[in-house]
Amino acid sequence: MSTPQSRGAEALRTALRALGRLAVFTLLIPVGAVLAVLFLVSFLLWVGVGMVPLFPVTTRVVRSAATAARWASGHWSQVPVPVPYVPRPALERTLHGWFWTGHDYHKNRWFAGFALKLRWLWNDPATWRDAGWLLVDPLIGGGIAATPVLLTGYGLYGLAQPVLPEPGPGYGLLPLPGLLGPLLGLVLVPAGLALAGPALHLHGRWTRSLLGPTERSRLAHRVEQLTEIRLDATEAQAAELRRIERDLHDGAQARLVAVSLRLGAVVPLIDRDPEKAKQVVTDAQENVTQALQELRDLVRGIHPPVLAERGLAEGIRALALDVPLKVEVRAELPGRAEAPVESAVYFAVSEALTNAVKHGDARHATVELTHAAGLLRAEVADDGRGGADPEGGSGLRGIQRRLAVFDGTLTLTSPPGGPTRLIMELPCVLSSPRTSSC
């Protein structure tokens, strides 16, 4: 498809786009410089004169600038910068009506809130890293951005020398500006263009180094997230156990009690009324059959047999044969994942297919399982009427919860009128070279 010309044109477009973005960064240098000066002034005001209320206002401005820089880094430099701020703590109120800031008590709600906010902002290392970035970015970030822009600009200027009436600054110092200008331009313009891409990336890396989370705040975030997931998982597990207990209690257990009763009653009947005795035994057997069926259904809901026996790909193939829907399964898994991961993906796919039948009115579906770069990916697509709401269904939230335990994610696209596509991705390692049969 791509000829050398089209590849060259594509590379040129990319370089020009990068250069354009760097030019925007360059033009913003004065804005950054003004902000840096304002910050220094306000710092002197709150430290020197004690104008403490200015601190949150300044911080808000700094954070806006930092947020814009993070956005640009992610969208323009392709270096995503996670937001590092510590979440704002809630104000607690004691039984006696005092407000607790985590450090001291206050009677006045507004004052307590303000104290809490000050403490929160002051103690967040990200506040100071932001400030540091603000002060040095016009120099460093600006320098990185401006270099290719100035090189290219100066080169273009050089190319224009022969048609200009006066030799330009710099070029006038050299003899023969009419010849040297274009020569220098031919070197500088390509150099500027070639530098644009790497410089844009470097700019992003620079932004991340100060505006990204430190290892400590990243870990703090992670701990918070894991605590939440653990709570969710524990609750889900407890609910599952309650359901199993209830099913056993109302189902198989009750039926076995009935069987036992009938068999107890049959003994005196054997001699007295053999016909009746036969009937009772038949009933008892019927009850056992039903109990077995219920146990089978229960097992299927806990750990489906084919999944246990053959793993994810075959388990999903077996599932596909059981739903009232034509399902095509494509699986390329060069090994097996951990059993809990397999189970989570299996039930997520099962839920997706159930939804396709129940809500989507679908007739066909495809399931694709792949594993690449340490990421297990399952995609379920159906030809139903779409319009699935990621917030709406408890089923989808259930999938999300199951996957979250393994740091998995769920992406749903379901425009009204369909088609619905559900993509689940979770990091995992496949074990052993045992190839799943296809």
Added chain:
Amino acid sequence: MRVVLAEDLVLLRDGLELLLSAHGHDIVAAVESGPELSAALAEHRPDIAVVDVRLPPTYSDEGLQAALAARREQPGLPVLVLSQHVEQLYARELIADGAGGVGYLLKDRVSKADQFVDAVHTVAAGGTVMDPQVITRLLARNAYDEPLAMLTPRERDVLAMMAEGRSNAAIAQRLHFSEGAVSKHTSNIFAKLGLGASDDDNRRVLAVLAYLNGTRPE
């Protein structure tokens, strides 16, 4: 008949041994693991193998795999597979070679001793026996598709029984029809589904199963 039996639960293995011996069959080997089963099948070349899907050492589908492997070695070796659960996936694999002589039943079916022994005979004679649960699910999955949707409820009942591997006589007895009525239904079914009619019970079962599985050659 010479039978090889593979089942890891002692109670069930003894029960099956007792049941089959009582019906005059000769249990040449009763084993409890996949490797033992493979060895016994190669050594004894029995008239039928009665096999549990899940066997040690891995407790995955060892039994089924051993049985399928043995059928590749000895084409048409009759195998009756028993399991705690029935799966269409496994049913497909069993009938895939089209050779017949396969059965796939829930372990529960053992409790109806006569029917179970009948099934053993049918499979040993090269017939095909499918658990009603497999058939019910197959029919449910295809229920809304043409041309299955064109069948009358009666014809669907007959189709289900054909798929389980019952003969016309057995179907007639079960549904309280005359045999003539059953064969009229069956020829209607074959016409509607576009299958070549066959008097051979076994070929008929395989054709119906292949049709329901959506694996018939177009």
